[in-house]
Amino acid sequence: MKIGILGYGNLGKGIECAVKNSKDAELYAVFTRRSPETVTVMTEGVPVFSADDLLSKKECIDVLILCGGSATDLPEQTPEYAKHFNVVDSFDTHANIPMHFEQVNRAAKEGGHTALISCGWDPGMFSLNRLYANAILPCGEDYTFWGRGVSQGHSDAIRRVKGVKDAKQYTIPVEAALEAVRAGENPNLTTREKHLRECFVVAEEGADLAEIEHTIQTMPNYFADYDTVVHFISEEELKAEHSEIPHGGYVFRSGVTGWNLEHKHMIEYSLKLDSNPEFTGSVLLAYARAVNRLHKEGQNGCKTVFDVAPAYLSPLSEEEQRAHFL
């Protein structure tokens, strides 16, 4: 399976690593909107091409993995390239998924290709767990917690505050809330009760730290609804202690069964990830394998993780899957 990567940021690099560690995938090329000569990839012998050259390489690529952002890149790129390639993206703007799905579906069907959108861990593995758990336990409550992990959007929001030189923000599930859910108490939790926000901020020289802290803690949408802790640290400390991109989270289904709904059940799925982009890239590559197979079977159009039988994700034969995993 020959993989093309469009966009060589953290996610693109994560996919490159996943391809290296996979036995049935090969990286054909990385495509970038930057000047290709300014981009160096890790895989020996793999070329970097301009995104403008993509269409001329369509015969060489089994699945193109789109590594752009959900705000402006993917809404354009995925429908555009689904006409010419089998594609996988990680589109995660939840409210716009129905529209994105329709646009990609139309393009993929027009081009006779297979597309899979909104892949990764949330949306992605967490979505799968919500669906499976709801199908099994129709009577119950869902809970999703995120973290401990770096939120890029919240870190960016802090960096835009006057007097801030650099920053990293961690989303942290509130332990008491996790425990209440795990104990089957089915609590009603406010935003503040579910997650904490912890910020590590490098201030510019002479900046008003109290003012920065206040601006962050009262920032609407991002921080105002949360308990937010702000730590001021040096640039060196930020680099030394906060340059990784960990993440993770929990999906719970707390349900009941029985003639009188008298028996409780708890389904819990959790991820602890040292590298969010490398794990996300690994999920995308597994689904690229599925997309490649679905395309060979003539199953065209837009899919999500819900539409893909798990067997398509594994490099093993069906007999081996039954022997090893069933």
Place this chain on the structure above:
Amino acid sequence: MKIGILGYGNLGKGIECAVKNSKDAELYAVFTRRSPETVTVMTEGVPVFSADDLLSKKECIDVLILCGGSATDLPEQTPEYAKHFNVVDSFDTHANIPMHFEQVNRAAKEGGHTALISCGWDPGMFSLNRLYANAILPCGEDYTFWGRGVSQGHSDAIRRVKGVKDAKQYTIPVEAALEAVRAGENPNLTTREKHLRECFVVAEEGADLAEIEHTIQTMPNYFADYDTVVHFISEEELKAEHSEIPHGGYVFRSGVTGWNLEHKHMIEYSLKLDSNPEFTGSVLLAYARAVNRLHKEGQNGCKTVFDVAPAYLSPLSEEEQRAHFL
């Protein structure tokens, strides 16, 4: 969707409860190998028929759920009924799954029906989690723990010991082993290091308790390889404290990603079930929904949970699934 249940033990009752709590399923009848007049079901108006009458009702049943045992019932029943019905079973004799799969596949294809075998939580949901996690993290280690829960097989083994009137055995994961796995230590664990066995035994009057304890603790295959604790209790206490059938367990994938495999990741799936048969019945009913749909699409033959796209399990439309779960 009209459901037939063959076999009205704990699992059959669990399915009956799941049907009651599901909006798109209806119980057509329960079939039994006992005298039908000796069996009373919970659902008002639902008849109990002899298993001998099953074939005459084939037009009335969309999916027949087979609730027999894996040792002798299902190896005969599933291939036999897959010729005439869409069927779901919970066959769990791991070594014999390939043979069972082939026999059921042949019968289902011959009859133009859809069959799904080895469904439940292990095999079933745990299998799915092993497959998904291995597809995402090809470099890593798998760990499965069972419990705390009642093992029917081990309880039966104790009941066969001379001087034992009744017994209940709990399989319990060793906390230190769970913690070592969760911490990403990838330990090599012996059988004894993974699980404890705790037995609650009602002895016959005048029985030699020390002898019973010794016989249990040294019983090959069942207890000899484990640390086994034996508690002697009264019949009343057994009834009051140990008449439920809880179970559960954990599936871990501890893997690495990165150019030099430098980032660790932990995927953990766990179940805490107040009622093993009701949860298992709920999984079987969700897969009965899938089997019914696959059959309508003409996808005949034998399937496992690996072959079923998650979307087939949910009573919601694909649009609703994307809106609620993605």
